[in-house]
Amino acid sequence: MLDINNVRAGYGAINVLWDVSLNVASGEVTxxxxxxxxxxxxxxxxxxxxxxxxxxxxxxxxxxxGGAPSGGAPSGGASLAGVPTWDMARRGIAMVPEGRMIFRDMSIEENLLLGAFAKTRRAGAARQLEEVYALFPLLKERRALPAGTLSGGQAQMLALGRGLMSAPQLMLIDEPSLGLAPVMVQEVFAILERLKAAGRTIVLVEQNTHMALRLADQVYLMQGGKVTFAARAKEVDVEALHDMYFAR
Ligand SMILES: Nc1ncnc2c1ncn2[C@@H]1O[C@H](COP(=O)(O)OP(=O)(O)OP(=O)(O)O)[C@@H](O)[C@H]1O
Ligand SMILES: [Mg+2]
Incomplete structure (x- = not known):
C-alpha cells in the first residue's frame, strides 16, 4: 500500500534519511x-x-x-511527490504525531472534528464521531470538556481518535506510548490491537520494542537515518533486536 524507495531527505543542509526503503502491506501493522x-x-x-x-x-x-479492488483498476498507486500535507487526509493518510498535538483549550469534540477533512465534515463527520466514541467511550462522556483536562493516556486516545476521523486507509502513529504509565501503555496497545483486528493498515513508530513486536507483522530497525534491519515480526527475537539496536 505504501512503497518508500531510496528516500533521502532532511532539514535544509542537514540530511537525515539516507536512502531509506521500506514497504507497508495493506492490512498489516508495520x-x-x-x-x-x-x-x-x-x-x-x-x-x-x-x-x-x-x-x-x-x-x-x-x-x-480490508476491501477488494473495485472496478478492475490496477493497484498501481500514485507518487506522493508534491502532494501538500493538507491533501493527505483526502487521499487516505492520517498521522497521529509524536507528542499528540492536541489543542488543550478546545473541547474534546472540537479536537476530534479537526481530524475530519472538509468533505467528511459535511457528509460523514457525525458517523465518524460515533465510531470514535464507540472505541473511546470516555471521550464521549467528556466530549464538551477542554482537552486539557485529559490525562496523558487519555490525550493519546484523543490523538488516535482524531486520526480516525478522516477514515484513513493508512495511519502513521508516532510513539503513542511515550511518557505513559505502564497501565496506559497496555491500554494504548489494546486499542492498536483492535484497530489491527479491524483490518487497518498502520505504520507504528515505537521505542517499546516488546509491545511493538507483539503487535506488528513487519519490523524495520532504523539507525543513523538508515534501515539497518528488516524482518517479519514473528521471526524476530526481541533480545537479538536489542543487541542490534544498541550496537552501532
Ligand atoms: N526540525 C529539525 N531541524 C533540524 N534537524 C532536525 C529537525 N527535526 C529533527 N532533526 C534531526 O533529525 C535527526 C532525526 O530526528 P527524528 O526526530 O526523525 O528522530 P527519531 O528517530 O524520531 O527520534 P526520537 O526517537 O527521539 O523521536 C536528529 O538528528 C534530529 O536532531
Ligand atoms: Mg521521533
Missing amino acids: TIVGPNGAGKTTLLRAIMGLVPLERGQIVFGGAPS
Missing part, C-alpha cells in the same frame, strides 16, 4: 523501531509531505485496506 535521533519521525514527516524529498520516491495506493 513497526519502525530505533534509537532516539534515528530519523523515524523524519520518515513519517517525509511521507506526509512535511519534509521534502532530496531523492527517491514514495508511492501510495492500491486497494483500500
Whole structure:
C-alpha cells in the first residue's frame, strides 16, 4: 500500500534519511523501531509531505485496506511527490504525531472534528464521531470538556481518535506510548490491537520494542537515518533486536 524507495531527505543542509526503503502491506501493522535521533519521525514527516524529498520516491495506493479492488483498476498507486500535507487526509493518510498535538483549550469534540477533512465534515463527520466514541467511550462522556483536562493516556486516545476521523486507509502513529504509565501503555496497545483486528493498515513508530513486536507483522530497525534491519515480526527475537539496536 505504501512503497518508500531510496528516500533521502532532511532539514535544509542537514540530511537525515539516507536512502531509506521500506514497504507497508495493506492490512498489516508495520513497526519502525530505533534509537532516539534515528530519523523515524523524519520518515513519517517525509511521507506526509512535511519534509521534502532530496531523492527517491514514495508511492501510495492500491486497494483500500480490508476491501477488494473495485472496478478492475490496477493497484498501481500514485507518487506522493508534491502532494501538500493538507491533501493527505483526502487521499487516505492520517498521522497521529509524536507528542499528540492536541489543542488543550478546545473541547474534546472540537479536537476530534479537526481530524475530519472538509468533505467528511459535511457528509460523514457525525458517523465518524460515533465510531470514535464507540472505541473511546470516555471521550464521549467528556466530549464538551477542554482537552486539557485529559490525562496523558487519555490525550493519546484523543490523538488516535482524531486520526480516525478522516477514515484513513493508512495511519502513521508516532510513539503513542511515550511518557505513559505502564497501565496506559497496555491500554494504548489494546486499542492498536483492535484497530489491527479491524483490518487497518498502520505504520507504528515505537521505542517499546516488546509491545511493538507483539503487535506488528513487519519490523524495520532504523539507525543513523538508515534501515539497518528488516524482518517479519514473528521471526524476530526481541533480545537479538536489542543487541542490534544498541550496537552501532
Ligand atoms: N526540525 C529539525 N531541524 C533540524 N534537524 C532536525 C529537525 N527535526 C529533527 N532533526 C534531526 O533529525 C535527526 C532525526 O530526528 P527524528 O526526530 O526523525 O528522530 P527519531 O528517530 O524520531 O527520534 P526520537 O526517537 O527521539 O523521536 C536528529 O538528528 C534530529 O536532531
Ligand atoms: Mg521521533
